[in-house]
Amino acid sequence: MKLKVISKKNQLLVDSREVAEMTGKRHGHLIRDIECYLVIINQNPKLEADKFFIESSYKAGTGKKYKNFLLTRKGCDMVANKMTGEKGILFTAAYVTKFEEMENKLNLNIPQSLPEALRLAADLAEKNEHLLLENAQKNQMINELQPKASYYDLVLQNKSLLSISKIAKDYGMSGTKMNKLLHELEIQFKQGNCWLLYQKYADKGYTQSKTHTIDSEKSKLHTYWTQKGRLFIYETLKNKKGILPMIEQEERAS
Template structure:
């Protein structure tokens, strides 16, 4: 079927420009008067929605925005019926064929399948946005190795010194004799593992974080809106995409 007028699909409904129909029907009166005379029997936001369209302003290619309406196929069919000439009959028949094809069971099933595909794609995108948060915590729980403060600090985009000072500010640890110690409420949680090494002929205590401690820090810091860099990137991606 040859296209008589441009018809789009929005919100699972066939719609077109009232201006395009007005021009196709070759209405003699002004567009605004045609609208005032014929739109009273239709409901705004159900049969039609006000909008604008572009038109050429001069021979040099300039354009300007003019008033228009997005109307349903059903409304367009009735408007065509009101025009008692060959154009009105031709457009009415065209809209009837479009409605017949739109309501064909095969077309209904096809549209339903496309909607399901779109919903599945959207669900996958949403799951992908959520995945980095779960991945970071899952990585913590899956690992059994001990970690130095520098490594954990990098997850948060900080230096070891800045990260240690942050934990001090949050009353998680304190420094004594050049060594960091957990406050008593965290000491028995199995968050750290300490060992003694001889460096420059002097014994030195080396403290590393267990994965349980890393997970504990994650929860405590998140309660203060401090999250790993991977989750910060995820929030920015959602904002841009939204």
């Protein structure tokens, strides 16, 4: 039988039923022995009985509950020290090997130095930021596809798409300034290096997102504005900021 070690609350444990089966001992007798050990251990509170044995229970096929114990490595040591013969030796070899194997696996994920801990923290932060960005990008693309567009909307969406820089040029400003202006108006927000629409505008057909592949492992999402989105920006800037495109500024000046 191969000994099974479980991890529970960051502690490695072995079920007393497995110990009994592996050593050829009746489980009831093993429970009795462990209870005797606990009587002695509990006489000295500093020894902390739960560092050796943790009382538990299991249901039999009939649905009735029975007592069992979960043994820590110290608990296995104590049980093994009371055993003699081939089965006792095999049990000792099995639990020592299995505990060592499990501990090594756990240690692989634990930083061994401050630089390693900092690197792990940085990696986790970068991974989390990437997941947040990816999720936000997916949400925008889903929202863009959700509306059931009219024929007019479909025509607009199939015309040429515009980058924010091209729209900004109509107003004599840079794409960076336009993006900040739309952010001030609570139309879009920045996630990573991408500008994404707030939820109330995400499903209006104002933008279309395209993913551009950088290499086999990296890609970047670019947001383009539709003609409908361009008109939305025009109306918003005119009504809320009094900002007009250059062509209308020139007309009013003449």
